[in-house]
Amino acid sequence: MIEERPLFIPEQNIVLEHNGDIDPEVLEDYSKIEGFTALNHVLTEMTPPEVIDQVSRSGLRGRGGAGYPTGLKWQTVAKAPGTPKYIICNGDEGDPGAFMDRNVMEAYPFKVLEGMTIAAYAIGASQGFLYVRAEYPLAVQRLKNAIRQMEKHNLLGKNIAGTPFSFDVDVRLGAGAFVCGEETALIASIEGRRGNPRPRPPYPAERGLFGCPTLINNVETFANIAPLLRKGAEWFASIGTEKSKGTKVFALSGRIARAGLIEVPMGTTLREIVFDIGGGIPDGKAFKAVQTGGPSGGCIPSDYLDMPVDYESLLKLGSFMGSGGMIVMDETSCMVDVARYFMEFCMSESCGKCVPCRVGTAQMYQLLTKIVNGDATLNDLALLESLCDLVRNTSLCGLGQGAPNPVLSTLRYFRDEYIAHIVDKRCPAGVCPVHKREHQEVNA
Amino acid sequence: MQPISTKPAPPSDDKRWRIVTATMRRHGFRPDALVETLHSVQEAFGYIDDVAMRFIARGLQLPPSRVYGAATFYNYFMLKPQGEHTCVVCLGTACYIKGASDLLAQLEAVTGVKPGETTPDKQVSLLTARCMGACGLAPVAVLDGEVHGTADAKSVSAKLEEWMRHD
Ligand SMILES: Cc1cc2nc3c(=O)[nH]c(=O)nc-3n(C[C@H](O)[C@H](O)[C@H](O)COP(=O)(O)O)c2cc1C
Ligand code: SF4
Ligand code: FES
Numbered sequence: 001m002i003e004e005r006p007l008f009i010p011e012q013n014i015v016l017e018h019n020g021d022i023d024p025e026v027l028e029d030y031s032k033i034e035g036f037t038a039l040n041h042v043l044t045e046m047t048p049p050e051v052i053d054q055v056s057r058s059g060l061r062g063r064g065g066a067g068y069p070t071g072l073k074w075q076t077v078a079k080a081p082g083t084p085k086y087i088i089c090n091g092d093e094g095d096p097g098a099f100m101d102r103n104v105m106e107a108y109p110f111k112v113l114e115g116m117t118i119a120a121y122a123i124g125a126s127q128g129f130l131y132v133r134a135e136y137p138l139a140v141q142r143l144k145n146a147i148r149q150m151e152k153h154n155l156l157g158k159n160i161a162g163t164p165f166s167f168d169v170d171v172r173l174g175a176g177a178f179v180c181g182e183e184t185a186l187i188a189s190i191e192g193r194r195g196n197p198r199p200r201p202p203y204p205a206e207r208g209l210f211g212c213p214t215l216i217n218n219v220e221t222f223a224n225i226a227p228l229l230r231k232g233a234e235w236f237a238s239i240g241t242e243k244s245k246g247t248k249v250f251a252l253s254g255r256i257a258r259a260g261l262i263e264v265p266m267g268t269t270l271r272e273i274v275f276d277i278g279g280g281i282p283d284g285k286a287f288k289a290v291q292t293g294g295p296s297g298g299c300i301p302s303d304y305l306d307m308p309v310d311y312e313s314l315l316k317l318g319s320f321m322g323s324g325g326m327i328v329m330d331e332t333s334c335m336v337d338v339a340r341y342f343m344e345f346c347m348s349e350s351c352g353k354c355v356p357c358r359v360g361t362a363q364m365y366q367l368l369t370k371i372v373n374g375d376a377t378l379n380d381l382a383l384l385e386s387l388c389d390l391v392r393n394t395s396l397c398g399l400g401q402g403a404p405n406p407v408l409s410t411l412r413y414f415r416d417e418y419i420a421h422i423v424d425k426r427c428p429a430g431v432c433p434v435h436k437r438e439h440q441e442v443n444a
Numbered sequence: 445m446q447p448i449s450t451k452p453a454p455p456s457d458d459k460r461w462r463i464v465t466a467t468m469r470r471h472g473f474r475p476d477a478l479v480e481t482l483h484s485v486q487e488a489f490g491y492i493d494d495v496a497m498r499f500i501a502r503g504l505q506l507p508p509s510r511v512y513g514a515a516t517f518y519n520y521f522m523l524k525p526q527g528e529h530t531c532v533v534c535l536g537t538a539c540y541i542k543g544a545s546d547l548l549a550q551l552e553a554v555t556g557v558k559p560g561e562t563t564p565d566k567q568v569s570l571l572t573a574r575c576m577g578a579c580g581l582a583p584v585a586v587l588d589g590e591v592h593g594t595a596d597a598k599s600v601s602a603k604l605e606e607w608m609r610h611d
Contacts, residue, residue: 093577094574095575096535096536096537096538096539096540096574096575096579097536097537097538097579098575098577099577099578099579099580102577134483135573135575135576135577136577172479173480173483175479175482175518175519175520176519176520176574177517177520178574189479190476190479191475191476192474192476192477192479192480192504192514193478193510194513194514195517195518251579251580252580253537253541253579254537254538254541254582259538259580260580261580325537325538325579327538327579333541341537342537345574349574
């Protein structure tokens with residue numbers, strides 16, 4: 001597959017279109033850039049099944065992590081018996097190192113709401129909730145403002161745009177629990193309970209909020225809807241790769257020259273993202289890995305920089321699309337310490353409902369701590385690997401199931417670093433205490 | 445899900461309870477108002493104590509254990525009064541890669557307290573967060589609600605020391 005590629009792939013904007021051109025607090029500004037044309041068209045010219053058909057044919061997949069086909073999800077909720085039906089927009093964005101959804105909610109509140117309203121029409125929902133983390137006060141304020149203005153212009157509320165369709169949206173605040181990004185925990189939280197996940201099935205599409213059929217999509221998923229319907233499914237499907245259509249917004253951070261948000265077609269390579277768009281690694285340091293998928297994701301080493309980024313490729317590499325955080329690491333990062341960092345995160349954020357996750361993450365964290373301190377043996381490493389297997393296969397929700405991933409992926413690509421800590425009592429990156437101790441001994 | 449006709453009397457004549465009652469009323473005193481109501485107590489009073497939890501329990505007709513269970517589940521809710529000033533250090537991935545743990549260690553040394561604690565003179569609470577959504581500016585510290593990007597230990601320490609000198 002040798003292909004001439006331009007040095008710099010221009011970013012392509014669907015979600016972030018007209019970046020910076022409009023005032024996110026003024027409805028008229030959004031209308032000027034074709035805002036609400038999709039909604040008006042849908043309400044007056046299309047039947048709900050036609051809308052779902054367009055979304056299905058576009059190939060859009062959920063941007064909240066797992067990449068479930070959006071059209072299929074809409075269809076399931078539309079067909080599910082029971083009323084009322086609810087719509088939830090997942091704006092919890094708990095992955096540390098991810099800030100795409102914050103930006104989308106702050107800069108394009110009307111667009112997110114337009115997407116939700118179209119979805120409500122398509123599946124027959126009358127009430128929607130936007131679940132936003134409390135750490136994003138500006139996003140909350142702008143969304144609330146956008147809801148008020150849309151109500152004033154009869155774009156939300158009773159008989160929208162003079163049609164029989166009615167839909168209301170409320171904002172609900174998260175309260176600093178990572179697990180509440182998981183859909184069943186999020187539903188529990190909106191119902192005013194502790195955010196404990198529950199087993200699926202039944203999926204929220206059948207039994208969700210208050211026991212009713214519920215559609216949950218991510219912020220970026222909803223932000224894709226209006227452009228998709230304005231320009232058509234065929235246009236959308238022409239962007240991206242065979243199985244991953246459209247664009248993806250990524251938050252680039254860490255050891256990178258130009259940190260920030262980017263939106264690129266699915267299938268753009270990591271090299272293009274990190275080097276052409278992100279400007280590479282600063283201070284003359286060498287690229288080591290890029291972490292995607294947050295605490296359930298993995299670290300991808302330089303050998304795979306030419307891999308196109310899409311759902312399947314990332315899974316094949318032992319990582320995960322996640323919500324779109326990309327944290328670049330250079331030679332100054334120790335991969336064992338990175339694995340330990342994520343395990344600490346999962347251990348602290350485990351809701352404690354099931355034993356494999358609650359106890360397993362704590363055990364794995366202790367083993368990783370032993371390794372970075374230079375106190376571990378090869379038996380500990382074997383134990384760590386078997387625990388990874390156990391926790392991954394027996395945890396109740398995605399948090400526990402994904403918790404071993406950072407360990408497994410660093411073991412897969414950087415096993416020599418683990419061995420250096422355990423056998424040679426040495427941290428190749430010079431980060432871990434094992435190294436400092438050795439240093440002190442030399443100095444003594 | 446049954447709305448009650450009489451709202452419970454607030455624990456004291458502190459006007460801030462009205463905001464809390466208004467939140468419960470807006471949700472028809474339904475149990476699903478719990479998290480929203482806890483938010484409104486925290487916003488009005490800065491933290492959520494037993495008195496507030498009992499008041500919410502009566503208002504929403506929930507067992508106090510449910511209120512306590514939710515208040516303790518969510519990291520965002522404070523069960524103790526905070527200091528005059530707050531310093532939040534982000535420990536999200538981007539900040540971690542850019543040395544947030546060193547920053548935190550130095551601030552612990554300057555204040556003499558651990559994350560989650562307040563200095564004995566009640567001036568400074570040292571807190572941590574999981575990502576402030578400002579990862580491009582890592583490492584990030586938030587001083588009294590104001591985000592400081594590429595935070596270096598020296599300037600943040602200086603600010604904390606200034607706070608601790610005043611009383
Ligand atoms: C532990 C955990 C955390 C999650 N956090 C988020 C989140 O912050 N935002 C999000 O959109 N989805 C999150 N998800 C995925 C949601 O459960 C759900 O799949 C998603 O919101 C569906 O939307 P989509 O189909 O548009 O991707 C999380 C899942 C798990 C297991
Ligand atoms: S896997 Fe972890 S977070 Fe998920 S339900 Fe079990 S204990 Fe809770
Ligand atoms: S990781 Fe610190 S702001 Fe996101």
